[in-house]
Amino acid sequence: MSLADHIADLSLVDHHVHGAFKGRLDRTAFEQLITESDRPVPPWLSTFDSQLGLAIRRYCAPLLGLQPHASPDDYLAARAQQDPNTLLLNAAGVSDYLVDTGYQADAVTGVDELAALSGSRAHEVVRLESELEYVAAHESTVAAVPHALLQRLEERTAGAVGLKSIVAYRHGFDFDPAEPSTREVLAALDRWYSAGADRVTDPVLLRWLLWIGARRGLPLQLHVGFGDTDLNLRTADPLLLTEWLRQVEPLGTQVALLHCYPFHREVGYLAHVFPHVYFDLGLTTMYVGARAAAVIAEGLELAPFGKLLYSSDAFGPAELHYLGAVLWRRAVTSVLGGFVEQDDWSAEDAVRVATLWGRDNARRLYRLPS
Numbered sequence: 110m111s112l113a114d115h116i117a118d119l120s121l122v123d124h125h126v127h128g129a130f131k132g133r134l135d136r137t138a139f140e141q142l143i144t145e146s147d148r149p150v151p152p153w154l155s156t157f158d159s160q161l162g163l164a165i166r167r168y169c170a171p172l173l174g175l176q177p178h179a180s181p182d183d184y185l186a187a188r189a190q191q192d193p194n195t196l197l198l199n200a201a202g203v204s205d206y207l208v209d210t211g212y213q214a215d216a217v218t219g220v221d222e223l224a225a226l227s228g229s230r231a232h233e234v235v236r237l238e239s240e241l242e243y244v245a246a247h248e249s250t251v252a253a254v255p256h257a258l259l260q261r262l263e264e265r266t267a268g269a270v271g272l273k274s275i276v277a278y279r280h281g282f283d284f285d286p287a288e289p290s291t292r293e294v295l296a297a298l299d300r301w302y303s304a305g306a307d308r309v310t311d312p313v314l315l316r317w318l319l320w321i322g323a324r325r326g327l328p329l330q331l332h333v334g335f336g337d338t339d340l341n342l343r344t345a346d347p348l349l350l351t352e353w354l355r356q357v358e359p360l361g362t363q364v365a366l367l368h369c370y371p372f373h374r375e376v377g378y379l380a381h382v383f384p385h386v387y388f389d390l391g392l393t394t395m396y397v398g399a400r401a402a403a404v405i406a407e408g409l410e411l412a413p414f415g416k417l418l419y420s421s422d423a424f425g426p427a428e429l430h431y432l433g434a435v436l437w438r439r440a441v442t443s444v445l446g447g448f449v450e451q452d453d454w455s456a457e458d459a460v461r462v463a464t465l466w467g468r469d470n471a472r473r474l475y476r477l478p479s
């Protein structure tokens with residue numbers, strides 16, 4: 110079997126993904142879901158005019174019975190006539206979805222619905238910040254929160270495969286890496302409760318959550334780098350996490366850094382030197398479209414190949430669940446194929462590394478059934 114055939118047939122583990130959007134999408138709604146900007150798209154601009162937009166027209170149009178590169182209007186008209194979720198999810202070739210249920214969960218399919226639509230297994234990843242916010246909404250006294258949070262996490266992680274933190278969004282990585290004392294936590298909870306205890310942004314509480322997460326033993330995912338308007342990209346630089354990574358290393362918890370662009374080379378270094386650091390180029394691969402091979406090649410520079418994970422980070426249109434997989438397969442085939450052609454790698458090694466990246470590393474890390 111050729112390298113291209115092997116990668117085309119490889120069942121992927123999508124280790125960071127969200128649900129698919131339920132219901133119809135008009136052009137305005139669809140365009141708003143294929144950008145990371147939450148600002149209204151100006152009338153003179155189309156988000157189809159982007160690497161992601163052109164990739165949708167190229168790779169998703171044939172699944173809807175259209176020619177590659179169909180116009181956005183033709184594409185959306187064909188989409189409205191069919192069941193795009195079933196078509197696109199089934200074509201992605203993903204055996205397992207690890208679903209982050211902490212972002213706009215009501216707007217998209219839940220874990221079981223995604224499994225039913227795709228015919229794949231789906232597993233939950235629990236967001237730490239959402240769980241603290243849930244506890245705060247149900248506990249009237251600050252003193253009860255630490256115990257209630259641990260109990261809540263015990264229940265929520267009983268069937269989950271991992272935990273996730275969005276500290277990059279809520280504060281950035283420029284926080285004190287040390288585990289906060291009980292006194293510091295209670296003081297921070299007091300401040301937060303006095304302010305209404307809605308969205309948790311206090312750096313003491315966020316790093317308390319990170320330490321609680323690291324102490325639970327499940328793999329801990331952290332958003333890194335590129336994301337939506339809520340983010341300050343400067344403080345989403347993973348090098349700012351170095352000291353925290355050093356401090357949690359003795360706990361033995363494995364840390365998966367998500368997305369990472371444009372800091373994927375920095376993350377490659379962290380994965381190189383720290384045994385507990387993994388990473389993916391999800392979200393990035395689909396947003397850079399025809400440039401995916403360049404980014405994938407950079408991801409293969411310093412990181413040990415046992416540290417690479419595949420994800421789409423799709424949220425909303427099932428085009429994103431499908432494209433994450435298609436563009437990853439194309440880029441990995443092209444880059445690894447190039448190494449083989451140059452006689453730097455054997456074909457067997459290329460197949461083996463592609464399999465580690467697309468499937469086996471995630472199966473081992475999250476203890477998934479094979």
Ligand SMILES: [Zn+2]
Pocket residue numbers: 125126127209422
């Ligand atoms: Zn995500």
